[in-house]
Amino acid sequence: MTGRVPRPVCLGAPSLLVALLAACTPVSEPLPAASWSSLDDAQQQLIQNQNAIQTVQAPATFRLTPPPSADDPDPDPVTLDAALALDGDRRLRLQTWKLNQKVFDLTTVDGQAWVLVSRQAQRRAPGDLKDRLAQLAQRLPALLHGPDFGAADWSDRGDQLRATWPFGFAEIERRTLAPLRFTLRPDPNQPATVIDTRFALYDGLLWHREITARGPFGVIELAFRDVEINRPLNPRVFDPPRRAALVRGIKIPPGDPTAAGNVSRTPTLHSPANAPVSHAPSDAGPDSGSESDTGQRTLP
Numbered sequence: 582m583t584g585r586v587p588r589p590v591c592l593g594a595p596s597l598l599v600a601l602l603a604a605c606t607p608v609s610e611p612l613p614a615a616s617w618s619s620l621d622d623a624q625q626q627l628i629q630n631q632n633a634i635q636t637v638q639a640p641a642t643f644r645l646t647p648p649p650s651a652d653d654p655d656p657d658p659v660t661l662d663a664a665l666a667l668d669g670d671r672r673l674r675l676q677t678w679k680l681n682q683k684v685f686d687l688t689t690v691d692g693q694a695w696v697l698v699s700r701q702a703q704r705r706a707p708g709d710l711k712d713r714l715a716q717l718a719q720r721l722p723a724l725l726h727g728p729d730f731g732a733a734d735w736s737d738r739g740d741q742l743r744a745t746w747p748f749g750f751a752e753i754e755r756r757t758l759a760p761l762r763f764t765l766r767p768d769p770n771q772p773a774t775v776i777d778t779r780f781a782l783y784d785g786l787l788w789h790r791e792i793t794a795r796g797p798f799g800v801i802e803l804a805f806r807d808v809e810i811n812r813p814l815n816p817r818v819f820d821p822p823r824r825a826a827l828v829r830g831i832k833i834p835p836g837d838p839t840a841a842g843n844v845s846r847t848p849t850l851h852s853p854a855n856a857p858v859s860h861a862p863s864d865a866g867p868d869s870g871s872e873s874d875t876g877q878r879t880l881p
Contacts, residue, residue, distance in 0.1 A: 612757040614756050624735055635811050636668050637788060638667070642660065643677050644802040646658040667725055668814060669726060670723050672689065672690050673725070675721065685702060687718045688825060689721070695718075695822075696714045696718060697822050697826070698710060716796075732746060733746050742755055742758075748766060749765035750764055772796065786810055790808075
């Protein structure tokens with residue numbers, strides 16, 4: 582599989598990830614046809630693609646629709662600007678803001694997750710906002726990285742291939758070998774998480790262009806642009822902010838999308854200062870910027 586998404590034409594060459602949020606519109610190309618001769622061949626190509634993607638950084642548009650509740654049976658969606666940094670399925674940082682006002686900041690490192698929500702967002706959002714974000718932090722690295730294609734059983738269903746695991750399955754376009762939908766249900770007592778995705782080629786590697794996930798956390802939509810694959814990341818990008826709350830009661834095994842089935846149903850949140858952790862938050866934060874509730878967060 583070869584080719585790439587053409588780079589958008591922008592004025593200047595900003596070096597910071599968030600600076601890429603300038604008004605640049607990437608041009609999408611149809612994915613080329615993949616060349617494969619058997620199910621084993623198709624599986625190996627997807628495994629190689631997945632293993633080849635070590636890091637991802639990208640600006641994005643983030644849209645969250647909370648699940649219905651008794652108090653709000655038809656919740657309104659919230660659309661935010663975002664910046665993502667991803668290191669495999671073990672480390673993730675997602676920062677969001679609206680009109681230069683920070684909204685929330687999620688950090689996941691080796692099975693632990695931190696959540697920071699701005700004071701303004703806490704005042705305006707439902708009382709369980711942190712719990713919802715904790716659920717998102719728990720699932721997002723594995724959702725973006727994808728399940729282990731090497732551990733799946735494969736079948737040919739005409740215009741689609743199917744990869745099946747004990748916890749769910751993936752539907753894969755036969756012509757391009759691009760995943761179309763993941764349906765994951767790690768806990769039979771909980772609703773399934775359904776992820777619809779559109780892939781693009783970045784320097785010859787398949788990764789998400791758009792993703793929509795529906796699950797206990799509501800509906801999450803992410804649209805990425807200016808995606809950079811396998812560029813070195815500043816290690817401090819994964820240092821949680823000082824005021825971030827460590828999520829207790831969840832465990833995120835690396836590469837295991839069944840993590841939701843192994844956690845308590847109600848995560849609890851603790852300040853990092855109140856409990857020893859193996860990955861201590863940094864005082865300065867990953868961007869050496871202010872942790873006030875105003876101003877854009879930046880990822881180095």
